[in-house]
Amino acid sequence: MIETLLADPENEGNALRHPLAELYEEYRSLLYQIDRITRISDRYQNVSREEKDALAGRYNKQLRQLEKIARISDRYQSMMRDLNEALKDASTKDALTGIGNRRMLMESLKAETARAERLERPLTIVLIDVDRFKSVNDLYGHEAGDKVLVRIANAIRSGVRDYDLCGRWGGEEFMVIMPEVPADEGAVVVERMREAIAGIDMVADDKSVQISASFGIAERRPGERISDTINRADAALFDAKRNGRNRYEIAA
Numbered sequence: 001m002i003e004t005l006l007a008d009p010e011n012e013g014n015a016l017r018h019p020l021a022e023l024y025e026e027y028r029s030l031l032y033q034i035d036r037i038t039r040i041s042d043r044y045q046n047v048s049r050e051e052k053d054a055l056a057g058r059y060n061k062q063l064r065q066l067e068k069i070a071r072i073s074d075r076y077q078s079m080m081r082d083l084n085e086a087l088k089d090a091s092t093k094d095a096l097t098g099i100g101n102r103r104m105l106m107e108s109l110k111a112e113t114a115r116a117e118r119l120e121r122p123l124t125i126v127l128i129d130v131d132r133f134k135s136v137n138d139l140y141g142h143e144a145g146d147k148v149l150v151r152i153a154n155a156i157r158s159g160v161r162d163y164d165l166c167g168r169w170g171g172e173e174f175m176v177i178m179p180e181v182p183a184d185e186g187a188v189v190v191e192r193m194r195e196a197i198a199g200i201d202m203v204a205d206d207k208s209v210q211i212s213a214s215f216g217i218a219e220r221r222p223g224e225r226i227s228d229t230i231n232r233a234d235a236a237l238f239d240a241k242r243n244g245r246n247r248y249e250i251a252a
C-alpha cells in the first residue's frame with residue numbers, strides 16, 4: 001500500500017512523500033532487524049535445548065553408573081563380611097564339632113586366668129576324655145566315631161552354663177572352663193554332663209554304641225600357672241580312668 005503511494009508519479013510533488021519514504025525505509029530496516037533477532041533467538045533456544053538434553057543424558061548415564069558401582073561395592077562389602085566371619089570361625093572353631101577349638105580354649109584360658117588372678121576369684125578347669133574310643137572306631141568305623149564326637153560335643157555345649165566356655169582340646173578330648181566357680185560347684189555341672197553323655201542313644205551297624213566319658217576337674221590355685229592347673233586336671237582325669245571310667249575326679 002505505502003509502496004504503491006510512493007511509486008505513484010502523481011505524488012512526486014507531495015510534501016509528505018519524502019518523510020513517508022524515510023519512515024517506510026526505517027520501518028523496513030526495523031522489520032529486518034526484528035526478523036534477524038527472532039531467528040538468532042530461535043537458533044539459540046534450539047542449541048540450548050540440545051545442550052540441556054545432552055546434559056540430562058550424560059547425567060542419567062553417570063547416575064546409572066554410580067548406582068551400579070554402589071551395588072558392586074555393597075556386594076563386595078557383604079562378601080568381605082562373610083569372608084571375615086568364615087575366617088574368624090575357622091580360626092576359633094573346631095571343624096568337626098562346631099564348638100571352640102584348642103586355639104580358642106588357649107586364648108580363653110589366658111584371659112580367664114588373668115581375670116581370676118586380678119580379682120582373686122575362683123576358676124575351674126575340666127578335662128574330658130571319651131572312654132574306650134579306640135574300640136568305637138575299631139568296631140563301627142571312623143565315621144561313626146566322628147558322629148560320636150559330635151554328639152558328645154553337643155551334650156557338653158548343652159550342659160555348660162552361659163558364662164562357661166567349652167571346646168575340643170584335641171582328638172577325643174574336650175575342655176570346659178568355668179570362671180567364678182570352685183571345683184565342688186563345677187563337679188555338680190560335670191555330673192550332669194557325664195549323665196547326658198552316658199545317656200546318648202546312638203546306633204551303628206544296628207547295634208547300640210556304648211558311649212561314656214571321664215572327667216578331671218581342677219580348681220586353679222592362687223598364683224598358679226594355667227599349664228600347672230591343666231596338668232592337675234589331666235592327672236585327675238587319669239585317676240578317673242583308672243578308677244573305672246564314666247566318672248569324674250577332683251584334683252587334690
Ligand SMILES: Nc1nc2c(ncn2[C@@H]2O[C@H](COP(=O)(O)OP(=O)(O)OP(=O)(O)O)[C@@H](O)[C@H]2O)c(=O)[nH]1
Pocket residue numbers: 096129130131132133134135137141142143144145146149170171172241245
Ligand atoms: N573317629 C575319630 N577318632 C579319633 C579322632 N581323634 C582321635 N581319635 C581316636 O581316638 C582314639 C583314642 O584312643 P586312646 O587314646 O587309646 O584311648 P581310648 O580308646 O579312648 O581309651 P581310654 O581313653 O583309656 O578310655 C584313637 O583311636 C584315635 O584314633 C577323631 O577326630 N575322629
